[in-house]
Amino acid sequence: MEKLSEMNLTESVLSQIKTSDPRKEKIFKSFIKHLHDFVRDVEPTQEEWAQAISFLTATGQISDDKRKEFILLSDILGVSILVDAINHRAQEEVTESTVQGPFWRDDADVMELGANIAQGDAFDKGEPTVVSGKVLDPDGKPIAGAIVETWQSDADGFYDLQHEDVDKNLRAVFKTADDGSFWYKTIKPCAYPIPDDGPVGKFLRDMGRHPMRPAHLHFMIKAKGFRTLVTHLFLEGDEYLESDTVFAVKDSLIVPFSASNDENEAASLGFEVPFYKANYDFVLKKEK
Amino acid sequence: MEKLSEMNLTESVLSQIKTSDPRKEKIFKSFIKHLHDFVRDVEPTQEEWAQAISFLTATGQISDDKRKEFILLSDILGVSILVDAINHRAQEEVTESTVQGPFWRDDADVMELGANIAQGDAFDKGEPTVVSGKVLDPDGKPIAGAIVETWQSDADGFYDLQHEDVDKNLRAVFKTADDGSFWYKTIKPCAYPIPDDGPVGKFLRDMGRHPMRPAHLHFMIKAKGFRTLVTHLFLEGDEYLESDTVFAVKDSLIVPFSASNDENEAASLGFEVPFYKANYDFVLKKEK
Ligand SMILES: [Cu+2]
Numbered sequence: 001m002e003k004l005s006e007m008n009l010t011e012s013v014l015s016q017i018k019t020s021d022p023r024k025e026k027i028f029k030s031f032i033k034h035l036h037d038f039v040r041d042v043e044p045t046q047e048e049w050a051q052a053i054s055f056l057t058a059t060g061q062i063s064d065d066k067r068k069e070f071i072l073l074s075d076i077l078g079v080s081i082l083v084d085a086i087n088h089r090a091q092e093e094v095t096e097s098t099v100q101g102p103f104w105r106d107d108a109d110v111m112e113l114g115a116n117i118a119q120g121d122a123f124d125k126g127e128p129t130v131v132s133g134k135v136l137d138p139d140g141k142p143i144a145g146a147i148v149e150t151w152q153s154d155a156d157g158f159y160d161l162q163h164e165d166v167d168k169n170l171r172a173v174f175k176t177a178d179d180g181s182f183w184y185k186t187i188k189p190c191a192y193p194i195p196d197d198g199p200v201g202k203f204l205r206d207m208g209r210h211p212m213r214p215a216h217l218h219f220m221i222k223a224k225g226f227r228t229l230v231t232h233l234f235l236e237g238d239e240y241l242e243s244d245t246v247f248a249v250k251d252s253l254i255v256p257f258s259a260s261n262d263e264n265e266a267a268s269l270g271f272e273v274p275f276y277k278a279n280y281d282f283v284l285k286k287e288k
Numbered sequence: 289m290e291k292l293s294e295m296n297l298t299e300s301v302l303s304q305i306k307t308s309d310p311r312k313e314k315i316f317k318s319f320i321k322h323l324h325d326f327v328r329d330v331e332p333t334q335e336e337w338a339q340a341i342s343f344l345t346a347t348g349q350i351s352d353d354k355r356k357e358f359i360l361l362s363d364i365l366g367v368s369i370l371v372d373a374i375n376h377r378a379q380e381e382v383t384e385s386t387v388q389g390p391f392w393r394d395d396a397d398v399m400e401l402g403a404n405i406a407q408g409d410a411f412d413k414g415e416p417t418v419v420s421g422k423v424l425d426p427d428g429k430p431i432a433g434a435i436v437e438t439w440q441s442d443a444d445g446f447y448d449l450q451h452e453d454v455d456k457n458l459r460a461v462f463k464t465a466d467d468g469s470f471w472y473k474t475i476k477p478c479a480y481p482i483p484d485d486g487p488v489g490k491f492l493r494d495m496g497r498h499p500m501r502p503a504h505l506h507f508m509i510k511a512k513g514f515r516t517l518v519t520h521l522f523l524e525g526d527e528y529l530e531s532d533t534v535f536a537v538k539d540s541l542i543v544p545f546s547a548s549n550d551e552n553e554a555a556s557l558g559f560e561v562p563f564y565k566a567n568y569d570f571v572l573k574k575e576k
C-alpha cells in the first residue's frame with residue numbers, strides 16, 4: 001500500500017475518480033484540486049475547519065423554497081456574476097445580462113400591458129413610476145409577443161418572498177405588443193440589504209463588507225428563436241452603484257428614472273405628482 | 289466606475305474585504321481566489337452552477353444533530369485527512385492521528401475497565417472481542433487516569449446514531465489504570481458504507497467511487513499535559529484498507545484481531561469461542 005501523506009493525498013483522491021463522463025471528471029477533479037490547494041494555502045486548524053463545516057451546514061439549513069442562502073453566498077462571493085460573464089461572452093450588440101438573484105419565483109401572474117404590479121400598501125408607500133420600453137432583435141426590429149417578466153422590492157427593500165403574510169406582489173409577466181413595446185405601472189425601486197440575518201450576513205460582517213444592493217428592477221425576457229435574457233435595470237445616481245454587494249452592476253444597465261410633474265399625464269395614469277418614468281429597449285441575442 | 293469584467297472581477301471582490309483580522313483576511317481571500325480559479329477552469333454553464341447550489345443546499349438540509357453530511361463531504365474529498373495531516377506534522381514518536389468522522393457524540397457513558405460496550409442484540413449479532421492496551425508518554429511511561437473514549441459500528445455496519453430506535457451503544461469512556469492500561473469487551477468491527485442515501489452518496493456514485501470504509505474502532509484519548517489524540521485502529525486484512533473512501537488509513541494503525549479458541553479464557557470473559565483479541569499501545573504527544 002502506498003503511504004498517504006500531505007504530498008500525495010490529492011493524487012490519491014483524484015485517482016479514485018472513475019466516471020466515464022468526461023465533463024463530470026473535469027469538474028470533480030478541478031474542484032478537488034482547488035479545494036486542496038486552498039487548504040494547503042491557509043492550513044486551517046481543526047477548529048477553523050469545523051467552523052467552515054458549521055457555516056456550510058447552517059447555510060443549507062436556513063434555506064427553503066423562499067430563502068436561497070447558497071445563491072446569496074454565490075452572489076456575494078462574485079461567483080454568480082463570474083458564471084454569468086463566462087456564459088455571455090462577446091455580445092456587444094445585445095443587452096448585457098446580470099445575476100438572477102434569490103428572489104425569482106416561478107408563479108408570477110400574467111398581466112395586461114399597463115397594469116400596476118404594486119398591489120395595495122406596496123403602491124401607497126412607494127413613489128409611482130411608469131416603466132416602458134421595447135424588445136428588439138439585434139437589427140433593431142421589434143419582437144412582438146416577447147415575454148417580459150419583472151420582479152422588484154417594495155419601498156422597504158423587501159421582496160414578496162421575504163414577507164410571511166404577503167402574497168405575490170411587485171412581479172408580473174407581460175407580453176410585448178406588435179411593435180415590440182411593453183409598459184407597466186409600479187413604484188420606484190430602492191436600494192436594499194440582501195437578507196443578512198443568516199450565515200451569509202454574518203460572513204459579510206466578518207469580511208467587513210456592507211450588505212447593500214443599489215436600487216434595481218429584475219427582468220427575464222424570453223422570445224422564440226432568441227436566447228433568454230436575465231438582467232437588471234439600475235437606478236441612475238444610486239449611492240451603491242459602485243459597491244453592489246453582489247457585483248452585478250454594468251454601466252449599460254443604468255437608466256434614469258426621471259421625475260415628472262405633468263398633472264395631466266399623472267391623472268391619466270391614476271398617479272399623483274411627482275411620478276417617475278423609466279424607459280429601456282432590450283435587445284435579445286438570436287439563437288443559432 | 290471601473291467596468292467589472294471576467295478579468296478584474298476577482299480583484300474587485302478581494303478589494304471589498306476590509307477586516308482588521310489578518311487571519312480572517314487570509315482565509316477569505318484565499319478561498320475566493322481558489323473558488324474563482326475553479327470556476328474559470330471549468331467554465332460551468334448556468335445549469336451546472338445551479339446544480340452545484342442545489343447540491344450544497346441539500347447537503348445542509350439533510351444535516352441535523354445525528355447526521356453530519358458536510359463532515360461526510362469533507363471526509364470523502366480527502367479534506368478532513370488533509371487538515372488532520374497539516375495539524376499533526378513531524379510526530380514520528382507518537383501515535384498517528386486520523387479523521388474523527390461524523391459519528392462521535394458528546395454523551396458517551398463512562399464505564400468501568402472490562403465493561404462490555406456492546407449492549408443487547410448488538411453483542412449477540414457480533415463476534416466477541418476483547419480490546420486492550422496502554423496509554424503511554426513518548427518515553428514509554430504509562431499515563432494513569434488517561435481518558436480513553438471509543439466508538440464503533442455494529443455487526444450491520446451502523447452506528448447507534450444511525451438507528452432511530454437505538455439508544456447509546458457501542459461507545460464508552462474509560463479511565464486508564466495506574467499502569468496506563470485499559471481493556472473492554474465489544475464485538476469485532478466490520479467494514480461499512482458511509483451513509484450513502486443522501487447528496488454525498490449520490491456524489492460518490494457520480495464520481496464512480498464506492499462508499500466503503502475498512503473495519504475500524506474510533507478512539508479519542510485525552511490526558512492532562514498531553515495533546516488530545518483522535519485516531520482509529522484498523523482491522524488487519526480488511527479488503528478496503530487500500531481504498532478507504534475517506535482516505536484515513538495509516539499503516540501504523542492497522543492491528544491484528546487474533547482469533548482465540550481458549551475455552552477457559554472465553555468462560556472467564558463470558559464469551560463463547562471463537563473470540564478475538566486486539567491490543568494496542570497509544571503514545572500521546574506532550575503539550576508544550
Ligand atoms: Cu485553486
Ligand SMILES: [Fe+3]
Pocket residue numbers: 101103153216218
Ligand atoms: Fe433584487
Ligand SMILES: [Fe+3]
Pocket residue numbers: 389391441504506
Ligand atoms: Fe467509523
